[in-house]
Amino acid sequence: MVTEQLIWAIFFLPLASFAFIALIVRPFFNRYSIVSGPIAILAIGASFVLSILAFIEVAIKENHHIVNSPYDWLTVGQLKFTVGILLDPLTVIMLVVVTGVSLMVQVYSTGYMAPPKTDEQVNQSSGPNHHGPEELGRPVYARYFAYMSLFTASMLGLVMAANVIQLFVFWELVGLCSYLLIGFWFHRPAAAAAAKKAFIVTRVGDFGFLLALIYLFMKTAGVENPDQLNYLEIGTINEHLPVLVQTGLVSSGALTLIAVGIFVGAV
Structure with a gap:
Protein backbone atom coordinates (compact mmCIF):
# COMPACT_ATOMS: atom_id res chain seq x y z
CA MET A 1 0.00 0.00 0.00
CA VAL A 2 1.22 3.49 -0.85
CA THR A 3 1.56 5.50 2.35
CA GLU A 4 1.21 9.24 2.80
CA GLN A 5 4.98 9.51 3.31
CA LEU A 6 5.62 7.92 -0.10
CA ILE A 7 3.16 10.32 -1.73
CA TRP A 8 5.00 13.26 -0.21
CA ALA A 9 8.26 11.74 -1.49
CA ILE A 10 7.00 12.03 -5.08
CA PHE A 11 7.13 15.80 -4.65
CA PHE A 12 10.15 16.14 -2.37
CA LEU A 13 12.57 13.97 -4.39
CA PRO A 14 12.88 16.38 -7.35
CA LEU A 15 12.80 19.32 -4.93
CA ALA A 16 15.73 17.80 -3.02
CA SER A 17 17.52 17.26 -6.34
CA PHE A 18 17.13 20.97 -7.14
CA ALA A 19 18.38 22.02 -3.70
CA PHE A 20 21.40 19.70 -3.84
CA ILE A 21 22.45 20.75 -7.35
CA ALA A 22 21.79 24.48 -6.87
CA LEU A 23 23.18 24.88 -3.34
CA ILE A 24 25.97 22.30 -3.22
CA VAL A 25 27.07 20.98 -6.62
CA ARG A 26 27.11 24.21 -8.64
CA PRO A 27 28.66 26.57 -6.04
CA PHE A 28 31.25 24.21 -4.54
CA PHE A 29 31.84 21.30 -6.94
CA ASN A 30 31.81 22.78 -10.43
CA ARG A 31 34.51 20.36 -11.54
CA TYR A 32 32.14 17.49 -10.79
CA SER A 33 28.89 19.11 -11.88
CA ILE A 34 28.56 16.46 -14.58
CA VAL A 35 26.91 14.41 -11.80
CA SER A 36 23.97 16.85 -11.86
CA GLY A 37 22.35 14.87 -14.66
CA PRO A 38 22.43 11.48 -12.90
CA ILE A 39 21.26 13.08 -9.64
CA ALA A 40 18.23 14.64 -11.33
CA ILE A 41 17.46 11.45 -13.28
CA LEU A 42 17.62 9.27 -10.16
CA ALA A 43 15.32 11.63 -8.25
CA ILE A 44 12.76 11.86 -11.06
CA GLY A 45 13.04 8.13 -11.73
CA ALA A 46 12.21 7.37 -8.10
CA SER A 47 9.24 9.76 -8.27
CA PHE A 48 8.10 8.03 -11.46
CA VAL A 49 8.17 4.61 -9.78
CA LEU A 50 6.23 5.92 -6.78
CA SER A 51 3.72 7.57 -9.13
CA ILE A 52 3.13 4.24 -10.88
CA LEU A 53 2.56 2.57 -7.50
CA ALA A 54 0.07 5.30 -6.59
CA PHE A 55 -1.65 4.86 -9.96
CA ILE A 56 -1.98 1.10 -9.41
CA GLU A 57 -3.37 1.67 -5.92
CA VAL A 58 -5.95 4.29 -6.86
CA ALA A 59 -6.86 3.64 -10.49
CA ILE A 60 -6.22 -0.01 -11.38
CA LYS A 61 -7.26 -1.49 -8.04
CA GLU A 62 -10.26 0.88 -8.10
CA ASN A 63 -9.41 2.05 -4.63
CA HIS A 64 -10.90 5.43 -5.49
CA HIS A 65 -10.53 6.98 -2.09
CA ILE A 66 -9.48 10.59 -1.92
CA VAL A 67 -6.49 11.17 0.31
CA ASN A 68 -6.57 14.71 1.61
CA SER A 69 -3.93 15.41 4.24
CA PRO A 70 -4.13 19.08 5.23
CA TYR A 71 -1.99 20.70 7.89
CA ASP A 72 -3.27 23.93 9.39
CA TRP A 73 -1.13 26.91 8.45
CA LEU A 74 -3.14 30.09 9.01
CA THR A 75 -6.65 31.06 10.11
CA VAL A 76 -8.29 34.30 8.96
CA GLY A 77 -11.76 34.85 10.35
CA GLN A 78 -13.82 31.79 9.55
CA LEU A 79 -11.42 30.64 6.85
CA LYS A 80 -8.51 28.25 7.34
CA PHE A 81 -5.44 28.08 5.13
CA THR A 82 -3.90 24.63 5.02
CA VAL A 83 -0.96 22.88 3.39
CA GLY A 84 -1.51 19.34 2.18
CA ILE A 85 -1.78 16.86 -0.66
CA LEU A 86 -4.77 15.62 -2.59
CA LEU A 87 -4.66 12.17 -4.17
CA ASP A 88 -7.54 11.08 -6.38
CA PRO A 89 -7.83 9.24 -9.73
CA LEU A 90 -7.14 12.37 -11.79
CA THR A 91 -4.12 13.24 -9.65
CA VAL A 92 -2.43 9.85 -10.05
CA ILE A 93 -2.86 9.97 -13.83
CA MET A 94 -1.18 13.36 -13.98
CA LEU A 95 1.57 12.23 -11.59
CA VAL A 96 2.52 9.44 -14.01
CA VAL A 97 2.37 11.82 -16.99
CA VAL A 98 4.47 14.55 -15.35
CA THR A 99 7.15 12.27 -13.92
CA GLY A 100 7.28 10.05 -17.02
CA VAL A 101 7.68 12.92 -19.49
CA SER A 102 10.14 14.71 -17.21
CA LEU A 103 12.24 11.57 -16.87
CA MET A 104 12.47 11.14 -20.65
CA VAL A 105 13.34 14.82 -21.13
CA GLN A 106 16.12 14.67 -18.57
CA VAL A 107 17.59 11.46 -19.99
CA TYR A 108 17.66 13.11 -23.42
CA SER A 109 19.14 16.27 -21.91
CA THR A 110 22.23 14.49 -20.62
CA GLY A 111 23.40 14.24 -24.23
CA TYR A 112 21.89 17.47 -25.50
CA MET A 113 23.51 19.58 -22.76
CA ALA A 114 26.88 17.82 -22.83
CA PRO A 115 29.89 20.08 -23.57
CA PRO A 116 31.43 19.84 -27.06
CA LYS A 117 34.05 17.11 -27.41
CA THR A 118 35.40 17.66 -30.92
CA ASP A 119 36.84 20.67 -32.74
CA GLU A 120 33.93 20.61 -35.17
CA GLN A 121 31.40 20.78 -32.32
CA VAL A 122 33.34 23.62 -30.73
CA ASN A 123 33.32 25.59 -33.99
CA GLN A 124 29.58 25.00 -34.44
CA SER A 125 28.87 26.30 -30.94
CA SER A 126 30.96 29.47 -31.21
CA GLY A 127 28.89 31.53 -33.66
CA PRO A 128 27.80 35.12 -32.94
CA ASN A 129 24.58 34.06 -31.20
CA HIS A 130 25.98 31.02 -29.44
CA HIS A 131 28.00 30.37 -26.35
CA GLY A 132 31.65 29.54 -26.54
CA PRO A 133 33.00 26.17 -25.44
CA GLU A 134 33.63 27.38 -21.90
CA GLU A 135 30.01 28.49 -21.48
CA LEU A 136 28.82 25.14 -22.75
CA GLY A 137 30.74 23.40 -19.99
CA ARG A 138 29.88 22.04 -16.60
CA PRO A 139 28.52 25.10 -14.71
CA VAL A 140 25.78 25.58 -17.31
CA TYR A 141 25.12 21.84 -17.25
CA ALA A 142 24.44 21.98 -13.50
CA ARG A 143 22.24 25.06 -13.82
CA TYR A 144 20.09 23.37 -16.44
CA PHE A 145 19.40 20.29 -14.33
CA ALA A 146 18.71 22.45 -11.28
CA TYR A 147 16.06 24.30 -13.29
CA MET A 148 14.59 21.05 -14.61
CA SER A 149 14.37 19.56 -11.12
CA LEU A 150 12.59 22.65 -9.80
CA PHE A 151 10.29 22.65 -12.85
CA THR A 152 9.31 19.04 -12.19
CA ALA A 153 8.79 19.64 -8.47
CA SER A 154 6.60 22.67 -9.25
CA MET A 155 4.43 20.69 -11.67
CA LEU A 156 4.05 17.89 -9.14
CA GLY A 157 3.14 20.38 -6.43
CA LEU A 158 0.53 21.88 -8.74
CA VAL A 159 -0.96 18.48 -9.52
CA MET A 160 -1.04 17.41 -5.85
CA ALA A 161 -2.22 20.75 -4.42
CA ALA A 162 -4.93 20.34 -1.81
CA ASN A 163 -6.28 23.89 -2.08
CA VAL A 164 -6.36 26.79 -4.49
CA ILE A 165 -3.72 28.78 -2.56
CA GLN A 166 -1.17 25.98 -3.03
CA LEU A 167 -2.32 25.67 -6.63
CA PHE A 168 -1.57 29.36 -7.25
CA VAL A 169 1.86 29.20 -5.57
CA PHE A 170 2.99 26.22 -7.67
CA TRP A 171 1.38 27.73 -10.76
CA GLU A 172 3.64 30.74 -10.30
CA LEU A 173 6.68 28.50 -9.82
CA VAL A 174 5.86 26.65 -13.03
CA GLY A 175 5.69 30.00 -14.83
CA LEU A 176 9.03 31.06 -13.34
CA CYS A 177 10.71 27.81 -14.39
CA SER A 178 9.27 28.12 -17.89
CA TYR A 179 10.77 31.60 -18.14
CA LEU A 180 14.17 30.39 -16.90
CA LEU A 181 14.26 27.42 -19.28
CA ILE A 182 12.99 29.28 -22.34
CA GLY A 183 15.62 31.94 -21.77
CA PHE A 184 18.30 29.49 -20.67
CA TRP A 185 20.73 30.68 -23.36
CA PHE A 186 19.99 34.27 -22.40
CA HIS A 187 22.87 35.63 -24.50
CA ARG A 188 21.01 34.59 -27.62
CA PRO A 189 18.61 37.38 -28.70
CA ALA A 190 15.96 34.90 -29.86
CA ALA A 191 15.96 33.04 -26.54
CA ALA A 192 15.85 36.25 -24.49
CA GLY A 205 -3.23 34.94 -17.08
CA ASP A 206 -1.88 34.81 -13.55
CA PHE A 207 -3.44 38.20 -12.82
CA GLY A 208 -6.88 36.79 -13.64
CA PHE A 209 -6.19 33.80 -11.42
CA LEU A 210 -5.10 36.07 -8.56
CA LEU A 211 -8.18 38.29 -8.89
CA ALA A 212 -10.39 35.20 -8.69
CA LEU A 213 -8.66 34.05 -5.49
CA ILE A 214 -8.92 37.51 -3.91
CA TYR A 215 -12.61 37.69 -4.83
CA LEU A 216 -13.20 34.21 -3.41
CA PHE A 217 -11.44 35.19 -0.19
CA MET A 218 -13.44 38.43 0.14
CA LYS A 219 -16.69 36.54 -0.32
CA THR A 220 -15.93 33.74 2.14
CA ALA A 221 -13.55 35.02 4.84
CA GLY A 222 -16.20 36.81 6.89
CA VAL A 223 -19.03 34.34 6.32
CA GLU A 224 -20.49 32.58 9.32
CA ASN A 225 -19.37 28.99 8.98
CA PRO A 226 -20.89 26.77 11.67
CA ASP A 227 -20.24 23.61 9.62
CA GLN A 228 -16.53 24.48 9.23
CA LEU A 229 -16.72 24.32 5.45
CA ASN A 230 -13.46 25.21 3.71
CA TYR A 231 -14.18 26.95 0.44
CA LEU A 232 -10.54 26.79 -0.67
CA GLU A 233 -10.09 23.00 -0.54
CA ILE A 234 -9.99 21.51 -4.04
CA GLY A 235 -11.34 18.13 -2.94
CA THR A 236 -14.60 19.61 -1.65
CA ILE A 237 -14.87 22.93 -3.47
CA ASN A 238 -17.60 21.61 -5.79
CA GLU A 239 -19.71 20.73 -2.76
CA HIS A 240 -19.01 23.75 -0.56
CA LEU A 241 -19.21 26.70 -2.95
CA PRO A 242 -22.83 25.98 -4.02
CA VAL A 243 -23.77 26.23 -0.32
CA LEU A 244 -22.89 29.93 -0.47
CA VAL A 245 -25.25 30.40 -3.41
CA GLN A 246 -28.05 28.37 -1.84
CA THR A 247 -27.88 30.41 1.35
CA GLY A 248 -27.78 33.68 -0.59
CA LEU A 249 -24.38 34.70 0.76
CA VAL A 250 -22.84 34.75 -2.73
CA SER A 251 -24.67 35.29 -6.00
CA SER A 252 -24.39 32.86 -8.88
CA GLY A 253 -22.89 35.70 -10.93
CA ALA A 254 -20.09 36.15 -8.39
CA LEU A 255 -19.40 32.43 -8.48
CA THR A 256 -19.22 32.58 -12.27
CA LEU A 257 -16.68 35.43 -12.09
CA ILE A 258 -14.51 33.36 -9.75
CA ALA A 259 -14.60 30.40 -12.14
CA VAL A 260 -13.82 32.61 -15.15
CA GLY A 261 -10.86 34.18 -13.34
CA ILE A 262 -9.37 30.78 -12.56
CA PHE A 263 -9.95 29.73 -16.17
CA VAL A 264 -8.15 32.86 -17.40
CA GLY A 265 -5.14 31.73 -15.39
CA ALA A 266 -5.10 28.46 -17.31
CA VAL A 267 -5.36 30.26 -20.65
Missing part, protein backbone atom coordinates in the same frame (compact mmCIF):
# COMPACT_ATOMS: atom_id res chain seq x y z
CA ALA A 193 12.96 37.61 -26.57
CA ALA A 194 11.01 34.35 -26.31
CA ALA A 195 11.49 34.30 -22.53
CA LYS A 196 10.18 37.86 -22.18
CA LYS A 197 7.17 37.07 -24.37
CA ALA A 198 6.34 33.96 -22.34
CA PHE A 199 6.73 35.88 -19.08
CA ILE A 200 4.35 38.67 -20.15
CA VAL A 201 1.70 36.28 -21.49
CA THR A 202 1.71 34.09 -18.39
CA ARG A 203 1.59 37.11 -16.06
CA VAL A 204 -1.61 38.30 -17.74
Whole structure:
Protein backbone atom coordinates (compact mmCIF):
# COMPACT_ATOMS: atom_id res chain seq x y z
CA MET A 1 0.00 0.00 0.00
CA VAL A 2 1.22 3.49 -0.85
CA THR A 3 1.56 5.50 2.35
CA GLU A 4 1.21 9.24 2.80
CA GLN A 5 4.98 9.51 3.31
CA LEU A 6 5.62 7.92 -0.10
CA ILE A 7 3.16 10.32 -1.73
CA TRP A 8 5.00 13.26 -0.21
CA ALA A 9 8.26 11.74 -1.49
CA ILE A 10 7.00 12.03 -5.08
CA PHE A 11 7.13 15.80 -4.65
CA PHE A 12 10.15 16.14 -2.37
CA LEU A 13 12.57 13.97 -4.39
CA PRO A 14 12.88 16.38 -7.35
CA LEU A 15 12.80 19.32 -4.93
CA ALA A 16 15.73 17.80 -3.02
CA SER A 17 17.52 17.26 -6.34
CA PHE A 18 17.13 20.97 -7.14
CA ALA A 19 18.38 22.02 -3.70
CA PHE A 20 21.40 19.70 -3.84
CA ILE A 21 22.45 20.75 -7.35
CA ALA A 22 21.79 24.48 -6.87
CA LEU A 23 23.18 24.88 -3.34
CA ILE A 24 25.97 22.30 -3.22
CA VAL A 25 27.07 20.98 -6.62
CA ARG A 26 27.11 24.21 -8.64
CA PRO A 27 28.66 26.57 -6.04
CA PHE A 28 31.25 24.21 -4.54
CA PHE A 29 31.84 21.30 -6.94
CA ASN A 30 31.81 22.78 -10.43
CA ARG A 31 34.51 20.36 -11.54
CA TYR A 32 32.14 17.49 -10.79
CA SER A 33 28.89 19.11 -11.88
CA ILE A 34 28.56 16.46 -14.58
CA VAL A 35 26.91 14.41 -11.80
CA SER A 36 23.97 16.85 -11.86
CA GLY A 37 22.35 14.87 -14.66
CA PRO A 38 22.43 11.48 -12.90
CA ILE A 39 21.26 13.08 -9.64
CA ALA A 40 18.23 14.64 -11.33
CA ILE A 41 17.46 11.45 -13.28
CA LEU A 42 17.62 9.27 -10.16
CA ALA A 43 15.32 11.63 -8.25
CA ILE A 44 12.76 11.86 -11.06
CA GLY A 45 13.04 8.13 -11.73
CA ALA A 46 12.21 7.37 -8.10
CA SER A 47 9.24 9.76 -8.27
CA PHE A 48 8.10 8.03 -11.46
CA VAL A 49 8.17 4.61 -9.78
CA LEU A 50 6.23 5.92 -6.78
CA SER A 51 3.72 7.57 -9.13
CA ILE A 52 3.13 4.24 -10.88
CA LEU A 53 2.56 2.57 -7.50
CA ALA A 54 0.07 5.30 -6.59
CA PHE A 55 -1.65 4.86 -9.96
CA ILE A 56 -1.98 1.10 -9.41
CA GLU A 57 -3.37 1.67 -5.92
CA VAL A 58 -5.95 4.29 -6.86
CA ALA A 59 -6.86 3.64 -10.49
CA ILE A 60 -6.22 -0.01 -11.38
CA LYS A 61 -7.26 -1.49 -8.04
CA GLU A 62 -10.26 0.88 -8.10
CA ASN A 63 -9.41 2.05 -4.63
CA HIS A 64 -10.90 5.43 -5.49
CA HIS A 65 -10.53 6.98 -2.09
CA ILE A 66 -9.48 10.59 -1.92
CA VAL A 67 -6.49 11.17 0.31
CA ASN A 68 -6.57 14.71 1.61
CA SER A 69 -3.93 15.41 4.24
CA PRO A 70 -4.13 19.08 5.23
CA TYR A 71 -1.99 20.70 7.89
CA ASP A 72 -3.27 23.93 9.39
CA TRP A 73 -1.13 26.91 8.45
CA LEU A 74 -3.14 30.09 9.01
CA THR A 75 -6.65 31.06 10.11
CA VAL A 76 -8.29 34.30 8.96
CA GLY A 77 -11.76 34.85 10.35
CA GLN A 78 -13.82 31.79 9.55
CA LEU A 79 -11.42 30.64 6.85
CA LYS A 80 -8.51 28.25 7.34
CA PHE A 81 -5.44 28.08 5.13
CA THR A 82 -3.90 24.63 5.02
CA VAL A 83 -0.96 22.88 3.39
CA GLY A 84 -1.51 19.34 2.18
CA ILE A 85 -1.78 16.86 -0.66
CA LEU A 86 -4.77 15.62 -2.59
CA LEU A 87 -4.66 12.17 -4.17
CA ASP A 88 -7.54 11.08 -6.38
CA PRO A 89 -7.83 9.24 -9.73
CA LEU A 90 -7.14 12.37 -11.79
CA THR A 91 -4.12 13.24 -9.65
CA VAL A 92 -2.43 9.85 -10.05
CA ILE A 93 -2.86 9.97 -13.83
CA MET A 94 -1.18 13.36 -13.98
CA LEU A 95 1.57 12.23 -11.59
CA VAL A 96 2.52 9.44 -14.01
CA VAL A 97 2.37 11.82 -16.99
CA VAL A 98 4.47 14.55 -15.35
CA THR A 99 7.15 12.27 -13.92
CA GLY A 100 7.28 10.05 -17.02
CA VAL A 101 7.68 12.92 -19.49
CA SER A 102 10.14 14.71 -17.21
CA LEU A 103 12.24 11.57 -16.87
CA MET A 104 12.47 11.14 -20.65
CA VAL A 105 13.34 14.82 -21.13
CA GLN A 106 16.12 14.67 -18.57
CA VAL A 107 17.59 11.46 -19.99
CA TYR A 108 17.66 13.11 -23.42
CA SER A 109 19.14 16.27 -21.91
CA THR A 110 22.23 14.49 -20.62
CA GLY A 111 23.40 14.24 -24.23
CA TYR A 112 21.89 17.47 -25.50
CA MET A 113 23.51 19.58 -22.76
CA ALA A 114 26.88 17.82 -22.83
CA PRO A 115 29.89 20.08 -23.57
CA PRO A 116 31.43 19.84 -27.06
CA LYS A 117 34.05 17.11 -27.41
CA THR A 118 35.40 17.66 -30.92
CA ASP A 119 36.84 20.67 -32.74
CA GLU A 120 33.93 20.61 -35.17
CA GLN A 121 31.40 20.78 -32.32
CA VAL A 122 33.34 23.62 -30.73
CA ASN A 123 33.32 25.59 -33.99
CA GLN A 124 29.58 25.00 -34.44
CA SER A 125 28.87 26.30 -30.94
CA SER A 126 30.96 29.47 -31.21
CA GLY A 127 28.89 31.53 -33.66
CA PRO A 128 27.80 35.12 -32.94
CA ASN A 129 24.58 34.06 -31.20
CA HIS A 130 25.98 31.02 -29.44
CA HIS A 131 28.00 30.37 -26.35
CA GLY A 132 31.65 29.54 -26.54
CA PRO A 133 33.00 26.17 -25.44
CA GLU A 134 33.63 27.38 -21.90
CA GLU A 135 30.01 28.49 -21.48
CA LEU A 136 28.82 25.14 -22.75
CA GLY A 137 30.74 23.40 -19.99
CA ARG A 138 29.88 22.04 -16.60
CA PRO A 139 28.52 25.10 -14.71
CA VAL A 140 25.78 25.58 -17.31
CA TYR A 141 25.12 21.84 -17.25
CA ALA A 142 24.44 21.98 -13.50
CA ARG A 143 22.24 25.06 -13.82
CA TYR A 144 20.09 23.37 -16.44
CA PHE A 145 19.40 20.29 -14.33
CA ALA A 146 18.71 22.45 -11.28
CA TYR A 147 16.06 24.30 -13.29
CA MET A 148 14.59 21.05 -14.61
CA SER A 149 14.37 19.56 -11.12
CA LEU A 150 12.59 22.65 -9.80
CA PHE A 151 10.29 22.65 -12.85
CA THR A 152 9.31 19.04 -12.19
CA ALA A 153 8.79 19.64 -8.47
CA SER A 154 6.60 22.67 -9.25
CA MET A 155 4.43 20.69 -11.67
CA LEU A 156 4.05 17.89 -9.14
CA GLY A 157 3.14 20.38 -6.43
CA LEU A 158 0.53 21.88 -8.74
CA VAL A 159 -0.96 18.48 -9.52
CA MET A 160 -1.04 17.41 -5.85
CA ALA A 161 -2.22 20.75 -4.42
CA ALA A 162 -4.93 20.34 -1.81
CA ASN A 163 -6.28 23.89 -2.08
CA VAL A 164 -6.36 26.79 -4.49
CA ILE A 165 -3.72 28.78 -2.56
CA GLN A 166 -1.17 25.98 -3.03
CA LEU A 167 -2.32 25.67 -6.63
CA PHE A 168 -1.57 29.36 -7.25
CA VAL A 169 1.86 29.20 -5.57
CA PHE A 170 2.99 26.22 -7.67
CA TRP A 171 1.38 27.73 -10.76
CA GLU A 172 3.64 30.74 -10.30
CA LEU A 173 6.68 28.50 -9.82
CA VAL A 174 5.86 26.65 -13.03
CA GLY A 175 5.69 30.00 -14.83
CA LEU A 176 9.03 31.06 -13.34
CA CYS A 177 10.71 27.81 -14.39
CA SER A 178 9.27 28.12 -17.89
CA TYR A 179 10.77 31.60 -18.14
CA LEU A 180 14.17 30.39 -16.90
CA LEU A 181 14.26 27.42 -19.28
CA ILE A 182 12.99 29.28 -22.34
CA GLY A 183 15.62 31.94 -21.77
CA PHE A 184 18.30 29.49 -20.67
CA TRP A 185 20.73 30.68 -23.36
CA PHE A 186 19.99 34.27 -22.40
CA HIS A 187 22.87 35.63 -24.50
CA ARG A 188 21.01 34.59 -27.62
CA PRO A 189 18.61 37.38 -28.70
CA ALA A 190 15.96 34.90 -29.86
CA ALA A 191 15.96 33.04 -26.54
CA ALA A 192 15.85 36.25 -24.49
CA ALA A 193 12.96 37.61 -26.57
CA ALA A 194 11.01 34.35 -26.31
CA ALA A 195 11.49 34.30 -22.53
CA LYS A 196 10.18 37.86 -22.18
CA LYS A 197 7.17 37.07 -24.37
CA ALA A 198 6.34 33.96 -22.34
CA PHE A 199 6.73 35.88 -19.08
CA ILE A 200 4.35 38.67 -20.15
CA VAL A 201 1.70 36.28 -21.49
CA THR A 202 1.71 34.09 -18.39
CA ARG A 203 1.59 37.11 -16.06
CA VAL A 204 -1.61 38.30 -17.74
CA GLY A 205 -3.23 34.94 -17.08
CA ASP A 206 -1.88 34.81 -13.55
CA PHE A 207 -3.44 38.20 -12.82
CA GLY A 208 -6.88 36.79 -13.64
CA PHE A 209 -6.19 33.80 -11.42
CA LEU A 210 -5.10 36.07 -8.56
CA LEU A 211 -8.18 38.29 -8.89
CA ALA A 212 -10.39 35.20 -8.69
CA LEU A 213 -8.66 34.05 -5.49
CA ILE A 214 -8.92 37.51 -3.91
CA TYR A 215 -12.61 37.69 -4.83
CA LEU A 216 -13.20 34.21 -3.41
CA PHE A 217 -11.44 35.19 -0.19
CA MET A 218 -13.44 38.43 0.14
CA LYS A 219 -16.69 36.54 -0.32
CA THR A 220 -15.93 33.74 2.14
CA ALA A 221 -13.55 35.02 4.84
CA GLY A 222 -16.20 36.81 6.89
CA VAL A 223 -19.03 34.34 6.32
CA GLU A 224 -20.49 32.58 9.32
CA ASN A 225 -19.37 28.99 8.98
CA PRO A 226 -20.89 26.77 11.67
CA ASP A 227 -20.24 23.61 9.62
CA GLN A 228 -16.53 24.48 9.23
CA LEU A 229 -16.72 24.32 5.45
CA ASN A 230 -13.46 25.21 3.71
CA TYR A 231 -14.18 26.95 0.44
CA LEU A 232 -10.54 26.79 -0.67
CA GLU A 233 -10.09 23.00 -0.54
CA ILE A 234 -9.99 21.51 -4.04
CA GLY A 235 -11.34 18.13 -2.94
CA THR A 236 -14.60 19.61 -1.65
CA ILE A 237 -14.87 22.93 -3.47
CA ASN A 238 -17.60 21.61 -5.79
CA GLU A 239 -19.71 20.73 -2.76
CA HIS A 240 -19.01 23.75 -0.56
CA LEU A 241 -19.21 26.70 -2.95
CA PRO A 242 -22.83 25.98 -4.02
CA VAL A 243 -23.77 26.23 -0.32
CA LEU A 244 -22.89 29.93 -0.47
CA VAL A 245 -25.25 30.40 -3.41
CA GLN A 246 -28.05 28.37 -1.84
CA THR A 247 -27.88 30.41 1.35
CA GLY A 248 -27.78 33.68 -0.59
CA LEU A 249 -24.38 34.70 0.76
CA VAL A 250 -22.84 34.75 -2.73
CA SER A 251 -24.67 35.29 -6.00
CA SER A 252 -24.39 32.86 -8.88
CA GLY A 253 -22.89 35.70 -10.93
CA ALA A 254 -20.09 36.15 -8.39
CA LEU A 255 -19.40 32.43 -8.48
CA THR A 256 -19.22 32.58 -12.27
CA LEU A 257 -16.68 35.43 -12.09
CA ILE A 258 -14.51 33.36 -9.75
CA ALA A 259 -14.60 30.40 -12.14
CA VAL A 260 -13.82 32.61 -15.15
CA GLY A 261 -10.86 34.18 -13.34
CA ILE A 262 -9.37 30.78 -12.56
CA PHE A 263 -9.95 29.73 -16.17
CA VAL A 264 -8.15 32.86 -17.40
CA GLY A 265 -5.14 31.73 -15.39
CA ALA A 266 -5.10 28.46 -17.31
CA VAL A 267 -5.36 30.26 -20.65
